[in-house]
Amino acid sequence: MVNHLLMIAADLENITALQPQGGCDDPNFTYYFKLKCGNCGEVTQKETCVSLNETVPSAKGKGDVHLSQKAEGTKFNDIDLSGGEFAEYDEKGECPVMISNLRAKFDVVK
Incomplete structure (x- = not known):
C-alpha cells in the first residue's frame, strides 16, 4: 500500500497555529509540526506529532486535548x-499577523 504525505510549510508572523478548516475526517491521520518558541525563536529539531485519536490531559485539568502547548493569541477563522x-x-493582540511563502508538496511514503 502506498501512502501520500502532504507537506505544507509557511512563514508565520504572530500566528501560533495553522490547520485545515475542519481538519481531517480520519481520526488516525497524523499531523507533524516543527514548533518555534515565541520567546526565544528556537525551532524544534524534531517534529511534534498530533492525531485526533490521541489525547493528553489538559494543562488546566479540564478534560483531554490532542496537544498541550502554552500559547496565547487571537484565533482567526475562515x-x-x-x-x-x-x-x-490583530486588534486584540495589537500586532500584525501574516502567513506568507505558503508551500506544499506530496511525497510517496511506504
Missing part, C-alpha cells in the same frame, strides 16, 4: 490561502 498569503492586523 482564512483564504488560495492566493498564497494572508495579512491582517
Whole structure:
C-alpha cells in the first residue's frame, strides 16, 4: 500500500497555529509540526506529532486535548490561502499577523 504525505510549510508572523478548516475526517491521520518558541525563536529539531485519536490531559485539568502547548493569541477563522498569503492586523493582540511563502508538496511514503 502506498501512502501520500502532504507537506505544507509557511512563514508565520504572530500566528501560533495553522490547520485545515475542519481538519481531517480520519481520526488516525497524523499531523507533524516543527514548533518555534515565541520567546526565544528556537525551532524544534524534531517534529511534534498530533492525531485526533490521541489525547493528553489538559494543562488546566479540564478534560483531554490532542496537544498541550502554552500559547496565547487571537484565533482567526475562515482564512483564504488560495492566493498564497494572508495579512491582517490583530486588534486584540495589537500586532500584525501574516502567513506568507505558503508551500506544499506530496511525497510517496511506504
